[in-house]
Amino acid sequence: MLNYVWIGLVLIGVLAAAGSDIYDASSNRYRNGEQFELQYDSTNASAGRVSLTREYFNKFYGVAIESPDTLNFPATLTGNSLKITTDDNSPELWRTVAKTDDNSNQIIAKVEARRGSELTILLPTTSLVKTKAVLDAVISYSELAVKIALGLIGVMAFWLGIMKLAEDSGMIKIIARVMKPVMVRVFPDVPPDHPAIGAMIMNIAANMLGLNNAATPLGLKAMDELDKLNPNKGTATNAMVTFLAINTAGLTLIPATAIAIRAAVGSKDPTIILLTSFFGAGLATIAGILAAKLLQRLKVYRISEPPGESEGGASK
Amino acid sequence: MIKQILEALSIIAIPLIVAAFVAYAAKKKVPVYESFVAGAKGGFEVAIKIIPYLVAMLVAIGIFRASGAMEILVSALSPVARLIGMPPEALPMALLRPLSGSGSLGLMADIMKKYGPDSFTGILVSTMYGSSETTFYVLAVYFGAVNVYRTRHAVAAGLIADAVGMLGALFICRILFG
Numbered sequence: 001m002l003n004y005v006w007i008g009l010v011l012i013g014v015l016a017a018a019g020s021d022i023y024d025a026s027s028n029r030y031r032n033g034e035q036f037e038l039q040y041d042s043t044n045a046s047a048g049r050v051s052l053t054r055e056y057f058n059k060f061y062g063v064a065i066e067s068p069d070t071l072n073f074p075a076t077l078t079g080n081s082l083k084i085t086t087d088d089n090s091p092e093l094w095r096t097v098a099k100t101d102d103n104s105n106q107i108i109a110k111v112e113a114r115r116g117s118e119l120t121i122l123l124p125t126t127s128l129v130k131t132k133a134v135l136d137a138v139i140s141y142s143e144l145a146v147k148i149a150l151g152l153i154g155v156m157a158f159w160l161g162i163m164k165l166a167e168d169s170g171m172i173k174i175i176a177r178v179m180k181p182v183m184v185r186v187f188p189d190v191p192p193d194h195p196a197i198g199a200m201i202m203n204i205a206a207n208m209l210g211l212n213n214a215a216t217p218l219g220l221k222a223m224d225e226l227d228k229l230n231p232n233k234g235t236a237t238n239a240m241v242t243f244l245a246i247n248t249a250g251l252t253l254i255p256a257t258a259i260a261i262r263a264a265v266g267s268k269d270p271t272i273i274l275l276t277s278f279f280g281a282g283l284a285t286i287a288g289i290l291a292a293k294l295l296q297r298l299k300v301y302r303i304s305e306p307p308g309e310s311e312g313g314a315s316k
Numbered sequence: 317m318i319k320q321i322l323e324a325l326s327i328i329a330i331p332l333i334v335a336a337f338v339a340y341a342a343k344k345k346v347p348v349y350e351s352f353v354a355g356a357k358g359g360f361e362v363a364i365k366i367i368p369y370l371v372a373m374l375v376a377i378g379i380f381r382a383s384g385a386m387e388i389l390v391s392a393l394s395p396v397a398r399l400i401g402m403p404p405e406a407l408p409m410a411l412l413r414p415l416s417g418s419g420s421l422g423l424m425a426d427i428m429k430k431y432g433p434d435s436f437t438g439i440l441v442s443t444m445y446g447s448s449e450t451t452f453y454v455l456a457v458y459f460g461a462v463n464v465y466r467t468r469h470a471v472a473a474g475l476i477a478d479a480v481g482m483l484g485a486l487f488i489c490r491i492l493f494g
Contacts, residue, residue: 001471002455009376015386039424119468133382145370149363157359160320160336164355165348169341209326220461221361229464235466236459241473244458248414248451248474249481253448254322261425262442267433273443279488280447291476303468 014088017130030097030126031061040077040119050075050084050119057091065091080111097126105256114145128208152216159217163199172198187239187288189229196225197272200243207247219247232303238296245288251281362461369460373452377415386411401494402440402486404433408481409441414451414475421445440489447481 024030027066037056042048051072058064084100084107099105101124113120161208166172176183176197183190183197191310199222205217222243230237236244255277261271341348380386389411394404399414405427412420432439451464451474459467 001464001469002467005452005471006370006372006376012385013376013379013381015380015383016388017383020384061446078419083409127378127402130382130384133384134379137378137382138375141374142371142406144378145374146367148374149367149370152366153359154361156362156379157356160362161352161354161356162334162360165341165346165351166337166347167355168351169337169344171337171340206329209322211326211329214330216457219458219483220366224362224457227464230462234464236464236470237470240459240464241468241470242447244470245473245477248449248454249477250447251448252446256326257421258424258446259443261360261421261445262428262433263437265425265428267428267438269434270406272434273439273446276439276443276488276492277446278487280443280481281484283484284477286446286478288473288477292469295472298469301472304494316345 017134020130021128022302024129025127026216029061030093030129031123032125034060035120035121035232036109036123037120038059039117040075040082041117042077045064046076046078048075048077049073050082061093063091063093077111082109082111082119083107083190084109096129097123100126100129100132148283153281155219156215156217159214160221163202163221166198167195175201186242189237190226190231194225194229196222196229199225204246204251208251208253210252210254219243235303238292240290241296242292245292246285249288250279250283251285253278255281343481345453365459365463366457367406371457372451373456377452381412381416381419400483401487401490403437405437406440406444406486407446413482414478417450417453420450435494439493440485443485443489444482447485448478451475451478475486 028034031147037049038052040048040050049072051070054065054069054071055069057071070149070190071091073090084098086094086105088095094107095105101107107123109118109121109123111121156199166175172195173193175197176193179197179201180192183201184192187197187200199218203215203218203222206212206218211234223240224238226240227233228242229239255273258273258277259270264275318406338348343349386408389407390404393407393411397407397410409420409427410425411425424441427441428438433439433442451471455467455470455474458468459465
């Protein structure tokens with residue numbers, strides 16, 4: 001199924017980008033090649049501000065932005081090149097023009113005529129906006145993936161070291177024993193004293209406490225242990241899927257990130273979501289476990305390629 | 317009060333666990349340093365192993381997000397959202413949450429800035445954020461670490477969990493704050 005999701009994301013993405021660019025081009029959304037008029041007031045030799053009315057902007061682009069009444073941008077004028085700086089509050093159209101033009105927040109326009117402070121300019125030709133964005137995404141997300149993976153090395157090494165200690169000392173078995181009644185029900189295919197159980201418990205505990213740095217390494221350790229019980233390498237086992245379903249539900253006692261953002265944007269009661277998100281994630285966890293248990297019986301999800309001799313976990 | 321206890325717990329948990337594990341290993345006469353290093357050796361390997369899986373997943377999600385397909389999907393699904401009592405502004409959050417952690421974080425902040433963190437929509441989107449994990453990231457990383465590419469029902473189970481989490485968030489928020 002991951003195959004289909006992957007194909008879907010890539011193809012829908014590329015097609016939507018192409019479609020949106022074709023539509024933009026046919027309606028000349030960015031008014032390429034049309035002259036634009038605005039007011040330029042210099043504060044010193046090269047720097048100044050440009051301003052125009054909202055009405056003019058709306059009429060020019062055929063849009064309906066609602067505020068402010070006068071649009072104002074810092075700008076520099078050198079020769080017949082006008083550099084307009086946009087920011088997060090600028091109209092989206094101009095932000096897109098700036099971004100697509102040279103991947104910054106500046107629009108470099110050509111001055112066609114000048115009468116006192118009145119400028120007639122030609123904005124840079126803007127086309128293939130979404131396609132360029134897709135191209136940028138491919139590169140930046142590839143880099144992000146490597147950055148995330150490399151960033152894991154340190155904490156990963158640390159927790160694998162600690163887990164090895166716990167294994168060698170037998171600590172992991174003690175942890176496993178404490179939760180045995182629950183774990184044998186949720187993970188019937190895993191022997192109750194297997195190190196995988198201990199690692200899974202530690203991962204779930206770390207998630208509950210919001211220790212994200214520890215949760216991922218512990219979870220990967222648990223996956224490694226589960227894979228030792230896997231007769232079909234490369235194919236997920238029932239236990240792995242159940243474990244992942246628990247992880248994707250993300251049950252946590254303190255949703256620290258959400259609370260921090262709430263506080264940052266000025267909430268009077270940032271922790272009001274403690275109960276609600278515990279409820280939501282709790283339901284998600286239960287649903288995930290049940291879904292994993294029910295779906296593993298479906299024919300399409302049975303392990304289709306038995307190894308040398310048929311092990312047939314789900315087919316009995 | 318409970319919150320303070322939990323916060324304190326999450327701070328002392330790691331030092332406590334580490335100390336307990338080391339002490340117990342020492343008591344059991346395990347060569348602590350040697351054993352730690354032997355385990356830690358695997359860290360690099362695991363991190364490198366997940367790179368191809370993570371690249372594949374994040375690039376596909378990146379393409380999807382950059383293309384604007386999300387906006388199209390949101391406008392197509394808005395009537396459905398309205399039908400179940402979800403403000404359409406919160407719909408992008410429900411759709412983006414399983415795909416992108418940083419994306420949904422930014423979106424949550426934007427929505428709360430626009431509608432106010434203590435408005436119904438603000439509470440709902442932050443509850444939604446807290447009610448789920450970034451499913452596709454978890455899938456890529458966890459399965460990548462053990463080279464599993466035939467994931468069977470993992471995507472379906474993960475997405476069902478997400479859908480229930482989002483609907484659960486909506487349900488409880490409507491009861492308590494709606």
